Amino acid sequence: MSSVRLLVTGGAGYVGSVCTTVLLEQGHDVVVVDDLSTGNAEAVPTGAEFVEGDIAAVADELLSGSRFDGVLHFGAQSLVGESVEFPEKYWQGNVVTTLALLEAVRRSGTPRLVFSSTAATYGEPDSVPITEDAPTRPTNPYGASKLAIDHAISSYAHAHGLAATSLRYFNVAGAYGGAGENRVVETHLIPLVLQVALGVRDHISVFGTDWPTKDGTAVRDYIHVKDLADAHVLALTKSEPGRHGIYNLGSGEGFTVREVISACERVTGLPIAAVDAPRRAGDPAELIASSSRAISELGWNPQHTDLDEIVSDAWEFTRSLGDRLHAARR
Numbered sequence: 001m002s003s004v005r006l007l008v009t010g011g012a013g014y015v016g017s018v019c020t021t022v023l024l025e026q027g028h029d030v031v032v033v034d035d036l037s038t039g040n041a042e043a044v045p046t047g048a049e050f051v052e053g054d055i056a057a058v059a060d061e062l063l064s065g066s067r068f069d070g071v072l073h074f075g076a077q078s079l080v081g082e083s084v085e086f087p088e089k090y091w092q093g094n095v096v097t098t099l100a101l102l103e104a105v106r107r108s109g110t111p112r113l114v115f116s117s118t119a120a121t122y123g124e125p126d127s128v129p130i131t132e133d134a135p136t137r138p139t140n141p142y143g144a145s146k147l148a149i150d151h152a153i154s155s156y157a158h159a160h161g162l163a164a165t166s167l168r169y170f171n172v173a174g175a176y177g178g179a180g181e182n183r184v185v186e187t188h189l190i191p192l193v194l195q196v197a198l199g200v201r202d203h204i205s206v207f208g209t210d211w212p213t214k215d216g217t218a219v220r221d222y223i224h225v226k227d228l229a230d231a232h233v234l235a236l237t238k239s240e241p242g243r244h245g246i247y248n249l250g251s252g253e254g255f256t257v258r259e260v261i262s263a264c265e266r267v268t269g270l271p272i273a274a275v276d277a278p279r280r281a282g283d284p285a286e287l288i289a290s291s292s293r294a295i296s297e298l299g300w301n302p303q304h305t306d307l308d309e310i311v312s313d314a315w316e317f318t319r320s321l322g323d324r325l326h327a328a329r330r
């Protein structure tokens with residue numbers, strides 16, 4: 001793809017910052033917009049122009065002010081447990097904000113949109129691996145809000161000729177180009193387990209040990225954030241006006257929570273204390289992706305599917321945070 005000008009929402013967050021790094025490496029011109037409600041200004045990669053602000057408030061002015069070739073929309077509220085407790089944050093922060101962004105895209109005639117959708121749109125699957133034709137029955141407001149947005153994007157694509165793509169991420173992990181998982185409030189399994197290895201936390205809670213899985217703990221499909229970023233670039237290149245492509249992105253292999261903890265022990269060479277805990281509200285038992293549509297239609301070719309490699313990159317990043325993590329937990 002020759003050099004293009006792109007607006008990245010949520011570019012101070014984990015996935016958004018890694019994608020921005022990859023887009024900059026490929027010579028594209030990137031403007032990041034982020035309200036820093038969950039991201040860090042220092043995560044915005046050098047070389048990107050940074051606009052601090054609420055996406056809904058600034059999108060119209062930004063997109064109509066100068067021509068953009070596309071928008072990559074990462075900015076979102078994305079914690080399953082929190083969405084059960086505070087659904088309003090998800091309907092407002094995800095759906096209302098994205099509707100404002102879609103209107104700004106339509107009014108400015110911006111031709112392309114890539115949206116961060118999620119495995120949570122499927123809910124508890126009838127069978128795995130999950131294809132894009134599986135029923136969408138989200139089990140939490142987070143997944144429901146992302147599904148509502150997917151529907152809105154479809155109708156905008158069909159009515160207004162937008163070239164749109166929704167990428168349904170499974171469990172993103174790992175690090176790339178100095179960017180990794182570094183949230184103010186961390187709830188994700190791999191960074192938390194690695195914080196135990198680093199001595200920042202004394203144990204990891206295992207949410208649910210009575211799931212119908214091989215060791216009773218929940219199964220997830222972990223995808224390396226660099227492979228995910230590559231899929232975004234392909235989505236920009238391959239999307240067509242008036243069409244909304246939906247693609248699952250995972251490695252196709254499921255690992256239980258206990259297997260992830262073992263991988264972290266292997267990679268770090270350190271023992272990790274785990275304590276059994278009740279199930280977390282809104283969690284499904286097992287999520288494994290079929291990414292065959294992304295592979296055949298987008299030409300996606302994931303390079304980092306080995307769990308130990310994903311954990312190893314995450315560990316390098318977690319160690320680089322070192323003292324700052326200790327200070328934050330004090």
Ligand SMILES: O=c1ccn([C@@H]2O[C@H](COP(=O)(O)OP(=O)(O)O[C@H]3O[C@H](CO)[C@H](O)[C@H](O)[C@H]3O)[C@@H](O)[C@H]2O)c(=O)[nH]1
Nearest residue numbers: 078080118119120170187188189205206207218257280283
């Ligand atoms: O301290 C913890 C944290 C997590 N888990 C378990 O580990 C698994 C993975 O949990 P994460 O919080 O790391 O990830 P989720 O599967 O909840 O969520 C991920 O997948 C979702 C789709 O289902 C969304 O896309 C979300 O943004 C993304 O982070 C789950 O079974 C969870 O219950 C624990 O046992 N202990």
